[in-house]
Amino acid sequence: MGFFDSLSPRGVATSALLLTSFAQDALARPNPDPKAPWVKNTGLGKKKMANHLKRAIMGDRRAIETPFCSETLATEIKAPKPNVWGPLVDVEVASVVEWLFAQADLNLTVTEEAGGWDNTIQLVEAMWPNKTDVLAFVDGDGPAPTKYAHVVLNNRATETPHYADIIVGPLPLDNATAKWEPLEYPYTKQNGGKVRNLDADSDRLYSEWLFKIGASVADITLDLWNGTAMGLENDTLSIWGIDPLWQDDGEIIRWDTFWNIPTGDFDDMTLFPLGLYFSSEVSGRDPSKWELRGWLYNSVFYATTEEFRAAYWSEDFVKNGPNVDGDWARTDKNGETPEMDKAQGPVIVAPAGARFAVDHKEKYVEWMDWSFYVGFNRDTGPGLFDIRYKGERLVYELSLQEALAHYAGNDPMNSGTAYLDSFYGFGPYTFELVKGYDCPAYATYMNTSFYVNEETRTHIDSLCLFEYVADYPMQRHTTSDYVSVTKNTYFVIRSIATIGNYDYQQSFSFFMDGSFAVEVRASGYIQSAYFAGNEDYGFKIHDNLSGSMHDHVLNFKADFDVLGTNNSIELMSMVPVSRSYPWSAGKVRNTMALERKFIETEDESRFNWGPNSATQVLIVNENERNKHGEMRGYRVLPYMGTAHLTVQNSTNLGVAAQWANHDVQITKYKDSEQKAYHAFNTQDVHDPPVNFDKYFDGESVRNEDIVLWLNLGMHHVPHTGDLPNTVQTTAHSGIQFMPSNYFNIDQSRRTVNQVRINYFNGSAEVEEFGQFKAGSSESTCSTCKLNYTPLEPEHQGYKGDVVIRKFPFDPNNPFYATSGI
Numbered sequence: 001m002g003f004f005d006s007l008s009p010r011g012v013a014t015s016a017l018l019l020t021s022f023a024q025d026a027l028a029r030p031n032p033d034p035k036a037p038w039v040k041n042t043g044l045g046k047k048k049m050a051n052h053l054k055r056a057i058m059g060d061r062r063a064i065e066t067p068f069c070s071e072t073l074a075t076e077i078k079a080p081k082p083n084v085w086g087p088l089v090d091v092e093v094a095s096v097v098e099w100l101f102a103q104a105d106l107n108l109t110v111t112e113e114a115g116g117w118d119n120t121i122q123l124v125e126a127m128w129p130n131k132t133d134v135l136a137f138v139d140g141d142g143p144a145p146t147k148y149a150h151v152v153l154n155n156r157a158t159e160t161p162h163y164a165d166i167i168v169g170p171l172p173l174d175n176a177t178a179k180w181e182p183l184e185y186p187y188t189k190q191n192g193g194k195v196r197n198l199d200a201d202s203d204r205l206y207s208e209w210l211f212k213i214g215a216s217v218a219d220i221t222l223d224l225w226n227g228t229a230m231g232l233e234n235d236t237l238s239i240w241g242i243d244p245l246w247q248d249d250g251e252i253i254r255w256d257t258f259w260n261i262p263t264g265d266f267d268d269m270t271l272f273p274l275g276l277y278f279s280s281e282v283s284g285r286d287p288s289k290w291e292l293r294g295w296l297y298n299s300v301f302y303a304t305t306e307e308f309r310a311a312y313w314s315e316d317f318v319k320n321g322p323n324v325d326g327d328w329a330r331t332d333k334n335g336e337t338p339e340m341d342k343a344q345g346p347v348i349v350a351p352a353g354a355r356f357a358v359d360h361k362e363k364y365v366e367w368m369d370w371s372f373y374v375g376f377n378r379d380t381g382p383g384l385f386d387i388r389y390k391g392e393r394l395v396y397e398l399s400l401q402e403a404l405a406h407y408a409g410n411d412p413m414n415s416g417t418a419y420l421d422s423f424y425g426f427g428p429y430t431f432e433l434v435k436g437y438d439c440p441a442y443a444t445y446m447n448t449s450f451y452v453n454e455e456t457r458t459h460i461d462s463l464c465l466f467e468y469v470a471d472y473p474m475q476r477h478t479t480s481d482y483v484s485v486t487k488n489t490y491f492v493i494r495s496i497a498t499i500g501n502y503d504y505q506q507s508f509s510f511f512m513d514g515s516f517a518v519e520v521r522a523s524g525y526i527q528s529a530y531f532a533g534n535e536d537y538g539f540k541i542h543d544n545l546s547g548s549m550h551d552h553v554l555n556f557k558a559d560f561d562v563l564g565t566n567n568s569i570e571l572m573s574m575v576p577v578s579r580s581y582p583w584s585a586g587k588v589r590n591t592m593a594l595e596r597k598f599i600e601t602e603d604e605s606r607f608n609w610g611p612n613s614a615t616q617v618l619i620v621n622e623n624e625r626n627k628h629g630e631m632r633g634y635r636v637l638p639y640m641g642t643a644h645l646t647v648q649n650s651t652n653l654g655v656a657a658q659w660a661n662h663d664v665q666i667t668k669y670k671d672s673e674q675k676a677y678h679a680f681n682t683q684d685v686h687d688p689p690v691n692f693d694k695y696f697d698g699e700s701v702r703n704e705d706i707v708l709w710l711n712l713g714m715h716h717v718p719h720t721g722d723l724p725n726t727v728q729t730t731a732h733s734g735i736q737f738m739p740s741n742y743f744n745i746d747q748s749r750r751t752v753n754q755v756r757i758n759y760f761n762g763s764a765e766v767e768e769f770g771q772f773k774a775g776s777s778e779s780t781c782s783t784c785k786l787n788y789t790p791l792e793p794e795h796q797g798y799k800g801d802v803v804i805r806k807f808p809f810d811p812n813n814p815f816y817a818t819s820g821i
Contacts, residue, residue, distance in 0.1 A: 037624055044728040074444040074465065075357040078363035081138055084145055085375035085385045086363055088126045088171070093451065095173045096149045096818040098125055103180065107157060111453040116156060116203050123152035123378055124451055127167055127183075130671040131396055131559070131705075138386055139393075146173040150183065153199065157200060159285060161200035163680050165193035165689075188694040195680045195689050198245055198252060201285055207231060208287040210239045213278060220312050225274060225322045228257060236261050238269060242416035244652065244682035245282075253293070255412040260324055268525055268724065269543065271500045274322055275530035277412055296412060299533045320532055321544045328542065329724050336381035339806070348469065350442045352772070356442060356491060365465065367491040369747075370510045374493070375399070376448050379679045382495050384508055387516070393561050394634065395737075398518065400426065400506060401555040402677035403499070404660050406647055407548050409529045409537045414548045417527070418652040419499075426497040426504070428452065430462045432800065435793035438495055438505070439464035448495075457801045465493050474512060474748045474750055485491055486754035488512075501525040505728065512748040518712070518723060519640060519734035520554050522728050525789040526718045538718050547718025553645050553660045555676050555734065558708040559669065562633055562742075563624040565705040568601040570631070573615040583693045605666035609638060617664060618740050622703060623689070624756065630741040635646075636664070636708065642736030643713030654685030658692040659709055659717075667695045669705040676709055703793045710735050 082773045088096070100121060101108055129145035136142025149170035163185040182193040189195075214221070214229035214237070221228055227236035234620060241256030260272035279293040293300055295308040298318055302308035311317055327334050356367040363374040372387040383399025403421040407414045428450050435441050443466035449458040470488035477484050497628050502524040509517045529548035531540050536549040559566055577593045582588060599605050609615070620633030645660040657678040658661035659665065678689035691708075712733035721727065739747075758765040 018387050029354070030323070031289075049538065069783040071680050074354040077357040077359050077364075077366065079359040079362040079373070080142065081520065082360040083373045083375075083385075084134055084137065085128050085365060086126065086382070087147060087376065087449075088124070088147075092147070092171045092173075093124055096151065096168050096171075097121065099173055100179055100180070106153065108153070119153060119155045119157050122149065122154045122163065123150070125150055125377055127169075128289065128377070128674075129422075130674075131669065132671055132773075136566075151180070151196065153249045154200075156197065156200045161197040161285070161685070162194045163197050166596070182347065185672050187689045188676060188691045189687065189689045191691075195678070195682075195683050198247075198683050198751050201287070201710075204280075204287055206239075209280070209282070209290060213256075213280075213292060214239055214258075217309070220309065221276075221738075224319060225260065227260070237274070239415060241277075243419055244656075244685055246652075247654070247685055250283075251281050252283045253418060254282055255409075255416050256280070257413045260322060262329075264323040266325075266330045266724075267501070267616060268325065268523045270527045271329045271723070272325065273413070273528055273530045274324040275320055275411075275532055275544070280410065285499065299410065304790075305410055315543050320530075322541065323528075323530070323544050348440060350440075350467065354442075354444055355463075356444075357467065358465065358611075363446070365493070367467070367510060368512065369514075370516075376427060378425045378450060379422040379428040379677070380463055381430050381506065382448075382493070383495055384493070389514055392563065393470065396559040396561050398558050399556065401557050402657065402659065403504065403555075404553045404645065404653075404657055405502070405527075405550055406553070406645060406650065406652070406660075407527065407550040408647070409546075410533045410547050411529060414527075414529045414537070414651060418650060418657070420657060420677070420682050421499045421504075421654075422677050423682050424499050425679065426499065428457075430459055430497045430501055431796060432460045432462055433494075433496060434798065435797065436459075438496055439492075440466050440468065444468065459801060460799045463493065463495050465491070467491050474751075475746070475754070481760065482756055482758045484756045486748055486751065489753060495728075498524065501527055502726075512745060512751050513739070514747045515738040516637065516669065516734060516738040517734055518556055519732065520712050521728040521731075522552060522714065522731040525724065526716075526722050526726060528718070538717055541718060541720050541723060549712060551643060551646050551715055552731075552733075553643060553711050553713040555659045556710050556712065557676065558636070558710055558735075558737070560619045560634065561704070561709065562619055563621040565669075566621065566623070566703045566718055567619050568622050568702045568704075569605070569632075569706065569707050569708075570596060570618040570620050570633070571615055572596050572618060573610060575614070584605045597665060598702055600702050601698050601699050601700055602667055605701055606664070606696065607664045608644065608663040609642065613637075616740075619706075619708070620740075625743050626744060628741075632742045633740045635738050635740040636710065636740060637738065638663075638734070639738055640732050641714070642711060642733055642735065643715050644711045646715065654683070654688070655691045655693060656681035656685040656688045660711065663711055664702050665696075665709040666699050667707050667709070668699045669707050669776075730734060 010481050025585045030143045100106060104737050107119050109120060109550040111120045114120045127148040127150040131144035134694070137144050146169065147789070148167045149173060149250075150166055151166050153166065155164055165187075166180045168178070168180045170177060184190050184193045187193070211229065211231035214231075218228045218230060221237060225237065229235050229237035229239045239256050240260045241254055246253035246255075253308045255277055257277045259269050260273040260274060262268050275297065276297040277297075277341050281293055284290075288623070291307065294303045295305065296454065297308070298320060300311070302311060356365065358365050363376075365372055365374065370388070371384045371391075375383045375385055377383070380400040380402070383397060384395070384397040385397050386393060387395040387398060397508075403426075405421070407417040409415050426449065430448055433445070435443070445461035446463040446465070447458050447460055448462045451457075467489055470490065472488060473485045474488035475484070475486040475682045489512060491510045492507050496503055496505045502522055505521040505523075506518045506519075509519065513516075527548060527550075528541075529538060529546040531544050531546040534546040538549050541547045550561040574592050575595050576590070578588050578590050579593070580588045617636045618633050619636065620631040622631055624632045626632050642663055644663050645657070648661075650657070657677075673695050675690060681688035681690060712735060714731055714733055716726075716731065718726070752769045752771045754769055756767040758767070
């Protein structure tokens with residue numbers, strides 16, 4: 001008997017619901033809440049619009065993947081192979097969830113019914129297969145790798161709560177073969193896939209601890225700021241603090257601080273610190289045994305509340321002013337409009353429609369000579385797989401691994417904060433993109449979805465794909481007789497994830513010359529500091545506000561396969577030399593020359609970009625030469641600024657983010673070293689599930705299957721221009737990959753989008769190389785090119801998240817909600 005023959009009615013209902021869900025690219029748990037309090041301070045915010053939603057989804061395709069005229073849609077094609085990095089299909093998810101609830105030994109409770117001492121399912125998504133199991137399939141006639149589900153359980157029915165990574169399969173499930181087992185092989189910590197959960201009692205933290213402390217000093221907060229933080233509806237203050245918690249000497253220490261709650265509708269609380277901090281020791285699960293360790297105000301520490309209160313009400317106590325809401329903190333238009341700003345600005349059009357092709361089901365994309373598959377997961381959002389040029393794989397995987405924001409300051413809040421954002425997850429916060437702003441209006445859009453709290457949530461139009469023409473040419477040259485110039489048209493796949501106060505834009509770009517790039521831009525509200533005594537850590541940027549200095553470091557995995565899996569890293573440096581030559585008449589000339597060396601082992605494979613950008617990092621295949629005898633390869637280079645972590649041996653992070661310490665790091669590929677991170681590394685910073693340092697054990701990286709771990713980032717000292725939001729024009733970082741002797745000539749010579757103008761004596765002869773012209777008989781353009789209405793998207797169509805309840809089963813009443821995830 002097959003598994004579905006034995007499903008209970010609840011399982012059948014789950015299956016039916018999942019079968020009706022749309023574009024389910026990932027099923028993911030979005031808690032813990034992001035660092036900013038906008039989720040904490042709101043409820044589910046359910047806005048039931050069942051009939052309207054059904055029309056939006058089923059009757060008007062723009063609600064799902066929005067074209068603005070028919071010609072803008074990407075051509076639909078069939079991928080050469082199924083996407084082995086794609087999501088679980090609906091029936092697989094339904095079977096896994098139902099099967100897990102049937103396992104008595106797991107003692108699981110439906111999330112909606114669970115309390116603080118129950119076990120729940122936190123994550124169900126596809127387990128990306130091992131590369132060693134994939135290559136025979138994607139490169140030949142080998143079988144598809146066996147499919148498994150990656151599941152995270154939140155086990156809280158114990159005095160020692162923990163998360164448990166398990167795998168379930170093989171899929172599709174069958175009673176004869178279905179099993180679960182701990183997932184530990186991809187991690188450096190071998191303990192059955194478990195990591196402690198320091199957030200297990202978050203539901204009691206406020207009611208039984210933080211708000212009680214707030215109430216204990218209500219006389220002081222009313223006097224200082226005319227507000228309270230006691231868990232009351234009329235509270236005007238909020239309390240929250242460091243991440244990760246301090247985990248030293250067998251204790252778990254929190255530092256929390258007070259913030260003014262915004263008075264308007266804007267998410268600007270992180271601009272309103274108030275400068276009062278308190279410390280707690282919160283080991284164990286019994287709040288009655290937690291201990292208040294002291295208070296800090298104006299750089300003076302008070303060991304007890306009584307000591308603080310006595311000092312506060314003394315005559316010589318210095319009281320500082322608050323940071324309060326106002327137009328300065330809000331992102332709406334503010335200030336005099338520039339004289340010509342109201343006129344319609346420039347736009348870019350795609351008169352022939354999308355010049356690329358997509359298999360939406362398999363998330364497979366082709367543009368010009370490029371092709372790749374898109375994967376998506378809860379921790380890090382989108383990643384690209386099997387990137388090929390002219391059918392030859394260049395990269396097996398290019399994906400975000402982790403994003404770190406490490407702060408510093410004279411206060412324990414900023415000094416104690418080092419966010420690792422995979423803990424919150426990029427996937428659940430990859431929201432719908434704003435057409436015409438985040439991406440061109442003519443872009444093709446995809447959805448992403450995840451599973452949380454027995455709901456299926458779909459982020460509509462959260463990935464965009466589009467061509468763009470750069471404001472500079474790919475190539476040009478002018479002589480006294482002619483000018484030659486080539487358009488720089490490139491292709492982008494983009495997403496934006498809002499992790500609390502910061503919005504991270506992640507773009508993968510592909511170019512006609514065979515180069516490609518990954519780029520990150522950041523915007524959003526800074527997490528600020530109170531100004532008092534913070535001069536060594538930031539500018540004073542408002543009345544009582546300091547910009548809190550911090551590093552952003554984002555790690556990317558680039559698993560190159562240049563003409564095969566056996567690759568090497570060559571470092572080629574331009575160095576100053578003094579040399580004499582046969583032609584220099586015995587004189588020594590001061591000049592420069594090339595020095596070359598190969599990285600031999602992992603012991604020497606962690607380094608930073610060279611001074612003066614003089615060292616090229618080349619990924620080469622020593623066994624593949626071009627017709628001139630040079631090794632074919634690709635160069636890796638920063639092209640928008642990069643950064644690694646300034647802090648050395650971070651007190652906050654222990655060994656939880658050892659990937660952040662260098663610009664470039666190379667390892668030999670292993671199935672057991674798939675990721676630089678684990679989403680719960682912050683829960684045990686001194687003994688995390690993944691200690692990246694342990695990947696470097698002296699193995700050869702020459703003529704091996706190698707992986708590059710590359711850091712993008714920004715050193716950020718916020719200034720007045722970061723108010724109200726940091727801007728993406730300056731908060732950006734990128735890495736580029738360019739061919740190095742890989743081709744015999746520049747591949748952009750193949751495009752027709754170039755012109756040569758021969759000119760002489762006031763006349764010109766133009767060679768256009770067969771370009772199509774709008775309105776010509778050969779042109780593929782339609783009337784869409786003349787219709788400018790599509791260039792102004794209808795933003796009233798912005799939906800937010802689409803949610804469908806699963807327990808209880810309620811497929812007929814979908815609703816929109818973004819809060820509460």
